[in-house]
């Protein structure tokens with residue numbers, strides 16, 4: 168391969184003393200010494216998480232404490248890296264929420280696989296899974312990073328609900344048919 | 348069309364395109380032949396037509412004829428003038444007639460469908476997330492095609508019973524029922540056990556079992572299959588898995604010699620359900636409930652999963668070589684099974700040839716009462732395979748006293764048992780202890796517990812192969828799930844044992860290779876390749892066995908007398 172020789176400009180006298188460069192460097196340092204810092208003292212200080220942030224996916228309960236997920240497995244289906252694994256089950260007939268019929272027996276999200284895309288939140292027909300503000304996921308083993316149902320509910324907490332679909336359904340059931 | 352046989356098909360025009368169909372074809376099926384779909388709920392090709400859902404409305408017209416002269420009326424350009432019926436008609440109650448024109452995509456037809464959908468959804472619950480039908484629900488599908496996307500219904504929805512137990516295997520959710528009456532007609536016309544009916548009127552119409560009756564017949568789960576919505580669900584499959592995760596594999600029901608065609612739904616190596624597959628020559632679109640539970644054998648507690656010699660685990664090669672030593676040079680007898688595939692039965696025959704050729708061979712018969720439908724008296728799926736492959740030449744007996752006799756006389760030293768429990772077939776444990784047993788089977792049983800060598804093999808769901816049903820129809824089944832860890836795949840157990848016995852040629856352990864071998868040995872299979880057997884099976888010549896008194900009585904698509912006649916002719 169042919170070599171191309173790049174011509175270099177010779178340095179001027181000022182450049183050869185390096186003084187102008189040192190002075191301009193010091194000026195930048197001085198300016199920043201008196202400005203408010205932009206970094207945080209993590210983990211003592213935590214950033215404000217803007218709304219819409221896609222953190223760790225979590226399961227939420229409605230304000231009555233009912234678990235919202237009905238184990239429809241749509242999130243399991245849509246999840247691109249196949250991080251979600253659900254074992255569906257029937258709600259026993261004597262339970263208070265028996266009219267919902269179905270709930271997850273186990274719900275696992277493998278946080279080593281999750282890519283935080285938010286598709287599970289988007290697809291959920293029951294508004295049961297949300298990517299909230301948790302951004303730090305650590306653990307000492309692979310198993311620990313497969314989040315189980317309890318952990319997902321503990322992380323998710325309760326979110327406001329604007330539908331109360333199942334409560335309405337139960338009320339309808341109790342009211343019966345209008346002309347019957 | 349062969350010569351001398353005129354083409355009786357008639358022309359009809361679907362959205363202007365000409366199509367030849369048999370006269371009298373139901374319009375829904377005729378349009379399907381044109382590659383288009385008329386959405387429908389209540390119509391089912393194997394049930395009577397009731398026309399109560401109104402989803403299949405289309406526009407229909409016939410070429411006009413002058414009333415006075417009877418001459419065909421023509422347009423100005425000379426084409427026949429079509430007299431369109433002023434209102435839409437239901438396609439399911441219309442049979443194709445010569446020159447018939449149908450519009451399936453016009454604005455009027457679309458409007459009809461949208462209207463019907465809106466009414467159907469008025470009282471329908473928003474249950475899709477918890478509904479087992481989601482993913483294979485006709486209502487869901489047509490709601491995406493013709494639904495409005497929001498509801499104009501502000502009144503209170505109807506409340507109907509949910510979670511009704513209709514029978515031991517079927518649950519009913521009345522709110523989801525769209526009153527198509529398919530299940531009612533099925534019970535009456537096919538299962539001949541009319542226990543379902545509608546009560547109340549108008550939008551309060553409710554499906555229910557008659558007082559004191561329950562849907563318990565052995566065909567009850569077919570109602571779940573034909574229910575276009577999630578109203579009828581299977582107690583066994585309920586809430587277990589979403590249908591869109593299920594991998595579907597063609598299989599065959601092994602509970603009797605009918606050989607119902609089935610589809611096995613599995614996910615990640617676990618089977619979740621078995622449903623019937625349409626085969627108009629065998630089982631139409633139905634199958635018995637009893638055959639749907641057979642997948643449970645795959646994960647049964649007593650499943651045999653390891654090779655062993657006298658109960659001690661060993662490697663496959665050790666098991667094969669000991670088995671070969673026991674079989675060769677001793678007086679051996681072979682007990683085959685009517686539950687083995689054709690390929691396995693043929694390889695057993697080859698093993699017999701390898702050990703000397705005159706080893707007495709038995710097959711364990713299994714009979715029950717035939718129900719005149721899809722459960723025949725012969726409860727072996729593949730008795731005819733054993734005959735065709737030459738493993739045996741007589742019909743199997745349930746009681747192997749001949750074998751018991753041979754053992755008692757001390758005329759047998761070694762038994763090769765393939766998948767049968769001899770203690771159930773008239774041979775006592777004490778007798779079994781007097782011989783050396785090589786047991787090849789899927790499960791532990793009393794015979795395997797006294798066996799010298801145990802060789803685990805695969806169930807029908809874990810291998811592919813063929814069965815020959817009562818009509819002498821060779822039917823293929825495919826592998827749905829992988830076999831247990833450590834068990835050799837496919838036909839390897841059989842081919843490797845055959846090799847160890849010193850068979851001259853190696854046979855690769857796949858059905859298609861075994862079929863190549865069989866072509867030379869079985870006259871009926873001479874020009875048949877495994878790859879060429881169609882999905883619906885192919886009937887082979889049965890004249891060699893016409894003299895045998897098969898036990899089956901008449902059933903769907905099977906009449907033993909007619910079968911005997913055609914064979915004799």
Ligand code: SF4
Pocket residue numbers: 224242245246247248249250251276280281282283284285286287288298
């Ligand atoms: S955020 Fe995306 S990757 Fe993570 S669990 Fe949800 S769907 Fe899967």
Ligand code: SF4
Pocket residue numbers: 235236237238239240241242243253287290291292293294295296476
């Ligand atoms: S999509 Fe929602 S309701 Fe369905 S399984 Fe996932 S979290 Fe549960």
Ligand code: SF4
Pocket residue numbers: 471472473474475476478479480481482484485486487523576577578
């Ligand atoms: S029957 Fe169909 S439309 Fe109705 S809830 Fe079930 S899946 Fe949804």
Ligand code: FES
Pocket residue numbers: 386387388389390397398399400401402403404437438439440
């Ligand atoms: S399919 Fe024709 S009316 Fe139901």
